[in-house]
Amino acid sequence: MVAILKKEIIHFFGSLIGLMTIAVFLLVLGLMMWVLPDYSILNYPYASLDQLFIIAPAIFIFLVPAVTMRTFADEYTSGNFEMLRTKPITLFDIVMGKYLAALFLVSLALLPTLIYYYSVYQLGSPIGNIDGGEIAASYLALFFLAASFCAIGILSSALTRNQIVAFLMGSFLCFFFHWVFFYLSKLPVFFGRWDDLVQQLGIDHHYISMSRGVIDTRDLIYFVSFIGIFLILTILAIGKDK
């Protein structure tokens, strides 16, 4: 598992695409948060990073599948999947290695945003007038969101030999599981009866609940089981066709 994880990370940085993906993510995020006026922190009367946690999920819908799209699709087309399957490692090792590598890389993309925290901390009046606890919880929520998106992305890549298809499928599924349940709950069928339940199926609901600063076990259980289900599906997907 560790060997696969290392391989994925070396491989990711071995090609420029990896660094490009992270650079583009940071560029878009930086522009949205500091330069373009609509969401700019500098136009906002409070010292907070709310904008980051509103924008980041939307960008993650594209960033995470871009990071994960090649994980299996590329191995299928190059024939290296056959190679890996003749090595003394289990399907679980392969999937977990690749999943943790993807999660590591996405977290790596998130790491430079800590500079934003420092900037806002310094810009506050007086200095340090910022709710650190809430921001820490929001980061944790964003991490779990990224972890869920990674699981979706890995499954999408396992289902096809084509990286582009993996990317599009991954983006769509991330979008679907993040937002669609919230809007579905507004349908007359559900509204007033099951809308609460339907909303709780979406990642969005748990993400917002966790970013408020309350670490609720229900949210944790949701994220962990969401990730677990997608990884099990991935193992099933790559284990078929014997």
Next chain:
Amino acid sequence: MSVEVQGVTKIYGEQRAVDNLSFEVKKGEILGFLGPNGAGKSTTMKIITGYLHADEGTTLVNGYNAVTDPVRVKSLIGYLPEHNPLYPELYVREYLRIMANIQHVSDPTRKVEEVIELTGLTRECKKRVGALSKGYRQRVGLAQALIHDPEVLILDEPTSGLDPNQLAEIRELIKSLGAEKTVIFSTHIMQEVQAICDRVVIIDRGKMVLDKPIAYLAELRIDARMVRVQFDREINMNTLKKLTGVTNIEKGEETGEYRIYSNKDVDLRPVIFRYAVDKTLVILEMQQQKSTVEDVFQYLTKK
């Protein structure tokens, strides 16, 4: 017993890619695995490695079953697939290091240097895999198969696309590896089998055609004999056909060149000579073709 294949069948849709195939390879034996394209060689090899599962029958490596004990079987095998997939973006050392880690090699740095030396990669080991020529890429493939010192080597057409010098080197390498390891390798080239194998298995359309020690091939005679003859001018092929013992005639590529076939116990050369004297033809060249292993192969897999 090192590798046992017992009644293995693999079905793709309607087609039986491998059909009730059984053979054994002992420790220290080099087995040449032959067959025309699509005969099921690669499928059989993939089943032995545990990548594919047989629909019927079992394969054992050192007594371990590929289906029920996959991790153990895989750690005993070094496998070079037919298309030799590598990661072109990685450097040679980097790639071998990763493969060593995946195989849980205890001292990867030392082992990587060892296989680089063994496979003759020393000169090229500072390059990216993608920048190597086909021959060197094949060596990298072989190096990754050897990285964990496997007891069984399964090489799917390891010598395809190599130049004659590389060919000789890789054959030499396989032969020396065969002293301690069990080697199964597939190929199209019959001389290769004669040069390095202890035993040969020929399959065709998934079925066993021949499973014999290599010495057997030399003794094997084919039903037909052929005389290649070149006269100084073109002749009427029908007059040749009337000669006693001639079963078939083909026109050769050059002017006046013919290939004349007979049954295996007939020597056509005196007959052709007398024919030439009668017709006042000059024989420029005449040669009786001995049955080569190539013919054996073609003969066995033609029907």
